[in-house]
Amino acid sequence: MRAWINRQSLLVDYTLSALARHGGRNLGLFVVYSAVVFVLASTMLFTHAIRREAKALLTHSPEVLLQKLKAGRHAYLTRGELDGLGRLRGVNRVEGRRWGYFYDAVVGANYTLMAPEAGHPDRGRVDVGDGVARARGLAAGDTLSLRSAAGGLHVFTVGRVFSAESSLVAADLVLMHPSDWEAFFQLPDDVFTDAALSVVNPLEVRNVARKIGERLPESRVILREEVLRTYDSLFDWREGLLLAMASMAAAAFAILAWNKASGLSADERREIGILKAIGWDTRDVLTMKLWEGALISGGAFAVGFLSAWVHVFHLEAALIAPVLKGWSVLYPRFVLTPSVDAVSILTLGLLTVLPYTLATLVPAWRAAITDPDQVMRGTV
Amino acid sequence: MSALVELSGVTKVFHEGRHNALAALRGIDLTIEEGRITVLQGPSGSGKTTLLTVIACLARPTAGRVRVGGEVVSNLPEAFLADVRRRKFGVVFQQFHLVAGLSAWTNVMLPAYPTGRSHADIARRASGLLDRLGLARLAEERVEGLSGGEQQRVAIARALINDPPVVVADEPTANLDSALSADFLGILAGLRDEGRTVIMSSHDPRVFEAPVVDRVVRLLDGKVAA
Numbered sequence: 001m002r003a004w005i006n007r008q009s010l011l012v013d014y015t016l017s018a019l020a021r022h023g024g025r026n027l028g029l030f031v032v033y034s035a036v037v038f039v040l041a042s043t044m045l046f047t048h049a050i051r052r053e054a055k056a057l058l059t060h061s062p063e064v065l066l067q068k069l070k071a072g073r074h075a076y077l078t079r080g081e082l083d084g085l086g087r088l089r090g091v092n093r094v095e096g097r098r099w100g101y102f103y104d105a106v107v108g109a110n111y112t113l114m115a116p117e118a119g120h121p122d123r124g125r126v127d128v129g130d131g132v133a134r135a136r137g138l139a140a141g142d143t144l145s146l147r148s149a150a151g152g153l154h155v156f157t158v159g160r161v162f163s164a165e166s167s168l169v170a171a172d173l174v175l176m177h178p179s180d181w182e183a184f185f186q187l188p189d190d191v192f193t194d195a196a197l198s199v200v201n202p203l204e205v206r207n208v209a210r211k212i213g214e215r216l217p218e219s220r221v222i223l224r225e226e227v228l229r230t231y232d233s234l235f236d237w238r239e240g241l242l243l244a245m246a247s248m249a250a251a252a253f254a255i256l257a258w259n260k261a262s263g264l265s266a267d268e269r270r271e272i273g274i275l276k277a278i279g280w281d282t283r284d285v286l287t288m289k290l291w292e293g294a295l296i297s298g299g300a301f302a303v304g305f306l307s308a309w310v311h312v313f314h315l316e317a318a319l320i321a322p323v324l325k326g327w328s329v330l331y332p333r334f335v336l337t338p339s340v341d342a343v344s345i346l347t348l349g350l351l352t353v354l355p356y357t358l359a360t361l362v363p364a365w366r367a368a369i370t371d372p373d374q375v376m377r378g379t380v
Numbered sequence: 381m382s383a384l385v386e387l388s389g390v391t392k393v394f395h396e397g398r399h400n401a402l403a404a405l406r407g408i409d410l411t412i413e414e415g416r417i418t419v420l421q422g423p424s425g426s427g428k429t430t431l432l433t434v435i436a437c438l439a440r441p442t443a444g445r446v447r448v449g450g451e452v453v454s455n456l457p458e459a460f461l462a463d464v465r466r467r468k469f470g471v472v473f474q475q476f477h478l479v480a481g482l483s484a485w486t487n488v489m490l491p492a493y494p495t496g497r498s499h500a501d502i503a504r505r506a507s508g509l510l511d512r513l514g515l516a517r518l519a520e521e522r523v524e525g526l527s528g529g530e531q532q533r534v535a536i537a538r539a540l541i542n543d544p545p546v547v548v549a550d551e552p553t554a555n556l557d558s559a560l561s562a563d564f565l566g567i568l569a570g571l572r573d574e575g576r577t578v579i580m581s582s583h584d585p586r587v588f589e590a591p592v593v594d595r596v597v598r599l600l601d602g603k604v605a606a
Contacts, residue, residue, distance in 0.1 A: 002496075003495075003496025003497075004496065006496050006497060006498050006499070007493070007494055007495070007496045009499065010492075010493040010494075010499060010502075011493060011494070013493075013499070014490070014493060017481075017482060017486065021481040021482075267480075271479055274477045274478075274479060275479075275490065276462070277438060277471060277473070277477065278471065278490060278491040278538065278539075279462065279465055279466030279491040279494065279542065280462070280491075280493070280494055281458060281459050281462030281463070281494070282458060282459070282462075283459065284462075284493070284494040369458075371438070371439050372438045372439075372465075373430075373433035373438040373439035
């Protein structure tokens with residue numbers, strides 16, 4: 001064992017000196033390699049963390065949402081209809097929700113104006129998401145003026161600004177009193193945009209939803225798991241888009257790496273011939289080349305992955321966030337909780353480290369099996 | 381003197397089976413005694429270098445048998461042949477074939493890297509050899525900056541790092557002036573005096589007529605001349 005360690009240690013020593021002798025070329029390859037891993041790993045880490053974040057935040061969202069439809073379009077629910085929903089078998093509790101969209105021409109952004117039944121601000125006050133606060137430069141105690149579609153100016157005092165932790169779902173949110181909401185959108189009392197339902201047995205949520213759909217054909221039933229799936233699809237699609245672009249860079253790199261790895265220079269072939277002539281065998285040469293491939297690809301993977309980690313979890317993924325978060329004016333701003341998916345890392349590692357390492361072995365093997373006497377003849 | 385290397389009916393054909401097939405060795409029968417300096421002498425194309433490569437296990441013969449220290453090596457697989465090469469032979473090439481970009485010290489250590497010996501052990505021996513050959517002050521110099529004579533001494537030190545019983549040198553004085561050639565022969569005499577066997581090829585009269593040489597084997601057209 002001691003001899004094996006000594007041998008490996010000296011082969012690594014020689015490999016490092018060989019890499020240093022072709023420093024410029026190897027450094028260039030290392031930088032490009034690291035950059036490709038950085039982009040792929042950043043995308044992977046970001047989407048994985050944001051999906052996890054969304055899942056955690058939506059855990060406390062309603063199990064079932066119900067929207068009324070009229071002529072195939074979203075219509076308002078009345079309090080009487082909400083009471084009727086509460087009497088359905090399997091439904092535990094019903095809560096009417098009031099929300100609407102507002103385009104703020106001042107900053108060119110869309111807000112979601114919401115008035116919950118409970119826990120809403122007092123009349124004349126609003127609580128705002130951190131995206132709204134950033135767009136309007138607001139802090140608690142400031143005044144927020146909004147001009148409604150009818151042309152009236154509505155002035156609110158900001159009660160509080162939601163923390164960045166909730167930004168994924170609350171960046172564009174403006175919470176207000178139900179009376180203010182009705183006045184702003186000029187809607188009658190006691191109308192609701194949709195209803196949040198909780199069921200008696202959460203395991204039966206699909207069956208309950210199906211029964212509600214059968215009883216109320218002019219309605220749309222949305223399950224929490226469907227919302228989660230939508231988030232997943234959304235980020236899958238955006239991740240795919242970015243990965244598709246990154247894959248072009250990866251392909252260009254693969255060509256560069258293959259060209260470098262497969263085309264041993266005359267100097268390198270001669271060097272392998274010398275090593276064989278002075279007592280190295282084919283196995284020693286291949287081990288040395290394996291170390292070379294592993295040091296370059298493993299090092300580049302480590303550098304690229306760690307850079308991606310810092311980029312995503314400490315620098316708010318500044319380079320890729322605009323693509324992955326969406327194209328809204330109010331980008332959610334939040335610090336993601338570090339989260340690693342071992343399978344993804346392994347896949348990324350296999351797709352980046354293994355091909356390069358193997359690519360270095362094939363030409364080395366071809367050079368290493370040549371007879372060492374060619375060195376003596378000067379034909380290598 | 382006992383026989384160290386024995387060749388019987390050794391033939392080496394390059395490009396065998398092709399239209400450009402070339403028989404470099406034609407049925408060589410030869411015994412080389414240990415502890416002596418033997419020179420393979422002959423004109424260009426006589427098969428000196430080819431015979432050296434077969435003796436030093438750098439190439440296998442096309443036919444015939446080679447024994448080194450009583451062990452038949454001519455039919456050994458590559459991995460075993462490399463092991464014999466590493467244990468038994470130190471080779472000094474005509475063009476020295478040092479690895480450019482590395483120091484003299486590292487070049488000397490290279491043949492010992494796959495042996496499993498510790499770095500400290502190898503480094504100690506390399507330093508001792510460089511010191512013995514008068515190169516201690518140049519140990520850290522890159523080999524491409526050394527003179528021809530210095531490079532050859534580095535190559536000799538490299539050939540001795542694994543303490544082989546046989547030193548093989550191909551046309552060792554081809555790139556040296558008279559003074560350096562004399563120095564080189566002095567070094568070889570020293571190796572013989574410590575019990576090593578030296579086998580070299582040369583068509584240089586300064587070598588095969590030198591008093592330190594114990595035996596000259598004349599080759600002509602791939603055969604041992606009478």
